[in-house]
Amino acid sequence: MKRWDLQPTQIALVDVNNFYVSSERAFDPAIRRKPVAVYSNNDGCVIARCAEVKAMGVKMGVPVFEVRQLFKARGVVTRSSNYELYHDMSTRFTASLEQFCPEVEQYSIDESFLHFHGFGEQLSEHCQRLIAAVRQWTSMPCCAGIAPTRTLAKAANHFAKTLGVPGGVLQIGSEYHRQQLLQQMPAGEVWGVGRRLAKRLAMLDIHTAWDLATAHVPTIRKAFGVTLERTVRELQGVSCIELAPLDQAKHEIVSGRMFGRLLTQFEDVMAAVANHVQLAAEKLAAQDGVTGRLTTTVQARESGGGWRHLSAHAEFRPATKDTQALTAAARRALNEVFVAGREYRRASVCFSALERAQEQQDDLFGITNDGKDRLTDCLADINRRFGRGGAVLASARLSDEWQMKREHLSPAYTTDFRQLPVARTE
């Protein structure tokens, strides 16, 4: 029998249970024993639920209006997304993991892959101590799945949660164990298999993760491409999915959002666009980048009632980070697609063709934009020191009709002195 737990390299996937809910509960003991749900931006749909709310049958992503009555009747506490809080809790979580593993690969806001080499049979206990420590240091519950590949570690983590294993750690220990688990797992639950792929796989009579792991690889390759082939090999125990480091410069930067209500006026939509240009420009500055291409996209209502994406783009040579030039280009692009009298519900801005500022090629004609870049740097600096919105171009503030709804927002417990939680002793 192949011993999977004694392979020289083991990967643990550790993630926080119901991360947004757990973050909300961390600073508000009053809701620790109550059912809690967290809403998306704009209070549009449900994006996090505690176990009790999941048990009520509330699915990820359901529109809020569908569950409002249920939540009221069952006393569910609701919160708008509080990303300042979540990011801070995420930093604390990752820092805790680093106390237990030198090789932490952060994958998303609430989960990391931990790489262990030559740990032998003690790894499971080590991860149990890790989970207890995270609980003590951050108050957040988490689980770990351990296996030789990322995809199998994800699967193990899935079972650590759903089977409620003691200590919150599940390690795939043997060939038999791997088979047992994968046979219980629907193919659509496998990391990298979404709804559409699951449907197409079902037509080939592939229903479980085990079916997928034992499928004919060349057939999979031919029908679904190299991405799914890699998933199959990972399920077989061959590590072949690498992750790009999180701190690597992004290839594109997007900022976009639904409006708090439908808009019809050009300047209202433009105010949102200008704000997104500013946010994207700050992210661009953070990676010391410049952009060669800007795309403005809006969603407009069609005469039939459906929604349609309309977009136009502008190019920059040389590439730039000048917020004024970017905003002006975004305005021209919006002008190309905006039709008076239509309703709009969303705007977004995407920077692509990104380059590093230092490696930027000189323009053939020696055109530079030194002075304007200094203004951009200065704005970014002010916003870093005084918080978002400390200084913006006037065009981004002409209208705030587009601002999103956040009617159930919790305080910024950890990032704003005025909102620190207060502890009292009796």
Place this chain on the structure above:
DNA sequence: TCTGGGGTCCTAGGACCC
């Protein structure tokens, strides 16, 4: 009446080159 936001990778197809 109300349905998020920000990313990634891969593929196919067109334009263009010698």
Place this chain on the structure above:
DNA sequence: TCTGGGGTCCTAGGACCC
């Protein structure tokens, strides 16, 4: 009538992730 082969680069779109 018969109309190459191989390569690069770019873009749009599809699928996935949390």
